[in-house]
Amino acid sequence: MRLRHDLGKTCGDGENCFSGYRDHCAVDTMADSMSSLSDSWRVRPLVRVRKDGTPYSREPEVEAQVRRLSSMGKRARREQLVPQSERRRREAAREETLVYFLREYARRGDTETAWEIADWLVQRVAGHVRRELARWRLTPDAADDCARDLFATLLAALFDDSPAGEFWEVRFWVCLDRRLWNLAEKRQQTLDSEWRRSDGSDEDGDEGTDPLSRLPDPRPGPAALTEYKDALNLLTETERLALYLRHIEGWPEETADPNLPSIAGALGVTGRSVRNYLRRAEAKLRAWQQADLK
Amino acid sequence: MRMITDPDAVLIDFLEAGPEAKLDHWTRRYPEQARDLARLAERRWAAASEMSEMPADPHIVSLGQEALRAARAAHASPLASLTAAAQARGLDPDAVAERLGLPVAYFWKLHRRLFAPDSVPRALVSALAQTLGRSAAEIAAYLQRPPRLAAGASYRADSAPHVGPREDFLTALQQDPELTEDDRARWLASGSE
Numbered sequence: 001m002r003l004r005h006d007l008g009k010t011c012g013d014g015e016n017c018f019s020g021y022r023d024h025c026a027v028d029t030m031a032d033s034m035s036s037l038s039d040s041w042r043v044r045p046l047v048r049v050r051k052d053g054t055p056y057s058r059e060p061e062v063e064a065q066v067r068r069l070s071s072m073g074k075r076a077r078r079e080q081l082v083p084q085s086e087r088r089r090r091e092a093a094r095e096e097t098l099v100y101f102l103r104e105y106a107r108r109g110d111t112e113t114a115w116e117i118a119d120w121l122v123q124r125v126a127g128h129v130r131r132e133l134a135r136w137r138l139t140p141d142a143a144d145d146c147a148r149d150l151f152a153t154l155l156a157a158l159f160d161d162s163p164a165g166e167f168w169e170v171r172f173w174v175c176l177d178r179r180l181w182n183l184a185e186k187r188q189q190t191l192d193s194e195w196r197r198s199d200g201s202d203e204d205g206d207e208g209t210d211p212l213s214r215l216p217d218p219r220p221g222p223a224a225l226t227e228y229k230d231a232l233n234l235l236t237e238t239e240r241l242a243l244y245l246r247h248i249e250g251w252p253e254e255t256a257d258p259n260l261p262s263i264a265g266a267l268g269v270t271g272r273s274v275r276n277y278l279r280r281a282e283a284k285l286r287a288w289q290q291a292d293l294k
Numbered sequence: 295m296r297m298i299t300d301p302d303a304v305l306i307d308f309l310e311a312g313p314e315a316k317l318d319h320w321t322r323r324y325p326e327q328a329r330d331l332a333r334l335a336e337r338r339w340a341a342a343s344e345m346s347e348m349p350a351d352p353h354i355v356s357l358g359q360e361a362l363r364a365a366r367a368a369h370a371s372p373l374a375s376l377t378a379a380a381q382a383r384g385l386d387p388d389a390v391a392e393r394l395g396l397p398v399a400y401f402w403k404l405h406r407r408l409f410a411p412d413s414v415p416r417a418l419v420s421a422l423a424q425t426l427g428r429s430a431a432e433i434a435a436y437l438q439r440p441p442r443l444a445a446g447a448s449y450r451a452d453s454a455p456h457v458g459p460r461e462d463f464l465t466a467l468q469q470d471p472e473l474t475e476d477d478r479a480r481w482l483a484s485g486s487e
Binding site: 048050056111115118119122123124125126127129130144147148149151152153154155156157159160162164167170171174175177178181182183185186232237240241244245248249251259261265266267268 | 322335351364411
């Protein structure tokens, strides 16, 4: 990832500042000073670029919100970003927009407003965090630890003024989910190893012997699996992933060819584990379907 | 210089490539992110994009606000560096490392944030916090920040040098010949808690 050497970004850590960066550090503050005299704010461009040199950009809706809010008066802008009424909450800005302004307020020294936006973001993501954590087989304490670590990570990232934080302005939920998945996975691995030590139980378990426990057509395809979409919330994270990779992506459970993708390779488990995930997932879906028919 | 691939960038690029993006192709390009790519592809297929429409969960909100309070307190008197915090307690890096039961090289790596933050055991974060007289939340937030280059080092490069991928703490422990077996076992055990 190349970092475009551009104006508008101060170094987060002085001792890492090299001459090229130091020269530009102060240049843009004059423009900021001018715009801070009026209520409207200059929109700060992103500096991250892809390997091929194309710049990252905010989604059009986000960019439009950023521009609109930047052109507003101080009070109106703040009311939009930290909504106090239910009506305002329903009209609330996108999460990426909130991140942009949180960082802007922090840069401009208005940390009070920045923290209020952070509080609003915490409320916005809570439901999603709960839903994602429910996919894992975590104990309540482990799920709570995950949530705490996630929020600590989120807040550290949002208040980190380095260019790395810009990805949260590009795709907020991708950034949040990646961190949540990694935290949950790590906790799950810890729990699984503890459970294995204590009673020998294992999510992977023994391979099922009932051939009828598998769906009759090993590759029913996306259309057939689509009817089960409503039931997917019944599955654990690994069951869901295995099912998706098998029936939608058409990947084999395992393969001896390292150049070919496989479910076992992607999930970092054995072929036996994959077969167990699939067996249990398909059994749950079958049970759901039968209950649904009654 | 090896191009660093930011994990967020890979997932964003995959998402923005649209439904036509082939998961197997992207997995071959970025095998270390195979699981996250698969998760993103599955979420997209399941149309789980209605994320922000989930009603707020009061319990999760309370956990978030607890983290918010801790982060806000840490921001009020930010932890600038582990060496500065140690010095404020009258300790040098060797003394801190000795109290933690780790080689001093680990203290410097923690100071420079060269370990992947998620790989540092909670017990170590707590022990470090206690040794330096700061909160665990501050230490955890410090470790989350970007890694830093060695102070005083000089580089010859056409572009600004940067730190490579961060090291996994537990992997470093397992491979380090300098550690005593007791210390290694202790920190490995704490890493699985």
